Amino acid sequence: MKKTSTPMVPAGRAPGGEPLLVVDDLHVEFTTRQGVVRAVNGVSYSLNPGETLAVLGESGSGKSVTAQAIMGILDTPPARVSRGEIRFRGTDLLRLPEEARSRIRGRRIAMIFQDALSALNPVFTVGFQIGEMFRVHRGASRRDAEKKAIELMDRVRIPGARQRVHDYPHQFSGGMRQRIMIAMSIALDPEVLIADEPTTALDVTVQAQIMELLAELRRESDMGLILITHDLGVVADVADRIAVMYGGRIVEKAPVHDIYRTPAHPYAKGLLDSVPRVDQKGQELFAIKGMPPNLLDMPSGCSFHPRCPYRQDDCVTDAPPLYEIGPTRASACHYWREVLDGSHG
Amino acid sequence: MAAMGEPILEVRDLVKYFPLTRGIVVRKQIGAIRAVDGVSFDLRRGETLGIVGESGCGKSTLAKLLMALERPTSGSVRINGREVARARGGELKRVRRNIQMVMQDPYTSLNPRMTVGDIVGEPFEIHRDVAPKGDRRRRVRELLEVVGLDPDHVNRYPHQFSGGQRQRIGIARGLALRPEIIVCDEPVSALDVSIQAQVVNLLARLQDEFGLAYVFIAHDLSVVRHISDRVGVMYLGKMVELGKETEIYDRPTHPYTQALLSAVPVPNPEGRERRERIILHGDPPSPADPPSGCRFRTRCWKAAEICAVEEPPLRIRPGTGHASACHFAETRDVTPA
């Protein structure tokens, strides 16, 4: 039994201006039977080394699609990146030939998924699957690869790595499988790790273990972490900065403390207000009214306007740009000042 | 909260083992999954009992036992003094009028080939004496209105609704027979964050309106705290702590409860560097082969020799006001204010 406090590392700046990863005005469309769906509609964010950026949003917000575009694992068609750039250390990944891109994928930008069981191949041992990273990308021999696999399993704190390296995925618990996934993703020391709802399928106590592991790994290697989640608690625990997505756009960007203290977009504020609090016991919870938007039939103007308590006439007609509302903050709301005031009050 | 009345649901020493068998032609039992292993509690009229615990703790099996969807290996479930666990046929059907459920996944819990009117009206088809035939349509429309849906949508199919709306359809179906108890098995965990609060509010409103008692099973501890009067914590088929909501959340005495509460991420980054967190090591043991004595001892920092030998019963411990199943129960505040 060990007691720890959540580790914190100040965000490091990339040397020389350009951050590690920049998503710039990204647009992704899906062609469906019912029409063209704009799943990602002008998303921009950046990530520095050693930093944790949380991308917060619910289903259909475009947060996973953006991540898949960065990884280059979108199914095309039906998906299509129609505009924008994804710059990794200054190079636009979208313009790279597939061969060059696949050298970056998994090696320098890695990803872990929510469902570790289906992401692992059931007919190979975990040692083989972790070692495969070294055999394929580094041309390591079978024996070296296995040694590396054991090292990595130790690093993600799987007890008895030496004995378990020959076990199959189904012989591990959910938390241990997620650790195996993480071991595979960090095998080649990536500079960016994208974690797509890494703990959603896990129990609370296991979730805490995994989040702690990710924080430790990030500290050890100065890797940038993009954490995609819908869980306000997880974000508050580990993120340095947050991008809140709604209907395929970023609606608010801020350092973590600012957004929880004074949200500047009505959607972010609504989400935070709807968290049950002890002093509200027995009262009605604050609830954002209405439903998430239908991507095929997005509302005009600001896509949040049908659900927004701050709505004015121009919200229905004019889509708000992402206003810079401070040196490190941005909000896509015409009335961000009112929202901020409401947050203070 | 509604006034607490007499117990409407009494659960005593409830046990459910699922046999593990080997062989195809000749089946041989080689063991058993002890999904629920001696759980007892009462639920009073108009009350909400929250049940929390991690996957594999037996909370979903408990829900099925309460609903008589599974037969218990032993023990009893009584609703208004009437035994459910051994009821059959017409007797069982009568019992079901008093206890209904709301399920987790609104996408699989509604028959995709039935209209909303048929889904919500099915309880009346099955229990024909509840509503005269000519009245059923009106009742269905009424129910849809009660849960906040447009009654004109009776002829639509589930796929034409969003997740939150589907969950409302499921709730309307559960309400149709006017049960006194509703078992909610993770009713909001499959919904979008912005929709969860809507459904929690709806459940709270319906409780006031119809005097419902809820067994509210969930893994989201903050939602359980918000809606529950009392809370039970389960671990590996056992109830390890049971008490009023404030007792469990502010003065937990069982180490597992303490670890669980401290592990929950708090949606507030202030002071996160200093937050004390109990990180449990390892995974819960298999319910097919639980540890001797106290089931939590393999992961517990307080474990002593007695824990391996003697199983701690769930009872009120000295110095605390509520029941805990730990030999070394002591109060400790683990949740930040």
Add this chain to the structure above:
Amino acid sequence: MSDTLAPAERPQNGGVGGHPGASRPPKAASLWSDAWYDLRRRPLFVGSAVLIGVLVAMAVFPSLFTSVNPFDAATCDLAQARQGMSAAHRFGTDNLGCDVYSRVVYGARNSLVIGLSTTVVTALLGGLLGLLAGFRGGALDTLLSRITEIFFAIPSILGALLILAIFRTGNVWTVMLALAVLAWPLTYRIMRAAVITAKGQDYVLAARALGASAPRIMFRHILPNAVASVIVVATINLGTFIAAEAGLSFLGVGLRSPDISWGLMISDARERFLEAPWPLLFPALFLSLTVLAFIMLGDAVRDALDPKLR
């Protein structure tokens, strides 16, 4: 990947307002009434129904389509054997100088009766047993599944030969029986698998929690969700049965002259196909049209029974 867009389904959620429901039947809708309403508006269904209507009319009232009675030996003229298409013989003549067109028309009856009745018997027998086995499980399931495995082990031609040998006569009904006995296990398997999938769904649990009876759960909840794959297999099988009848005739255990069926005609015309293709091509064409019509019908019905595809 919670918000990975599944293009086919996601955008429909929340799209409640936009459903073209205005023209729907005003009274209480049900799966079947909605399906029927929907079917009548599907060109695929209307087209296949018209085609099937014509074929059935041909089978029931062949004299409406031709004035020649091919059962009358006097209508054949050996001297006119293997002629091409002409005004007198629209589809030409066969090896014995008989009119191919009138034989195709008269052959429709036997072919359709064999195809349809075998399909219906197979679907009902395999479907019902599959429903029962999948729903009840346990000993009944084990027993039925072992029995179907025995049938799968018998080569179908051999099995049909055996069954027809027992009956000693090859007529429409014994051929139907021989085919159905060998074909039902496949339908059984498909139905059983679909039922087991449907049975595990939460809505079945919800129905049980309401106190629904076993027949209600089987016929109202499980069957509508399991029947689609059986419909598809049944319509594909229909063509196979009509063709299989030809195979049996060729082996001398199916229908025999002077009976007429498309299968018989195809098998009779095979040897001289190169010099006279008509006697084979026309019955084959009608066979294909029939199969196509039923497959289209099956597709349309399956889609209409799935509210998501309407």
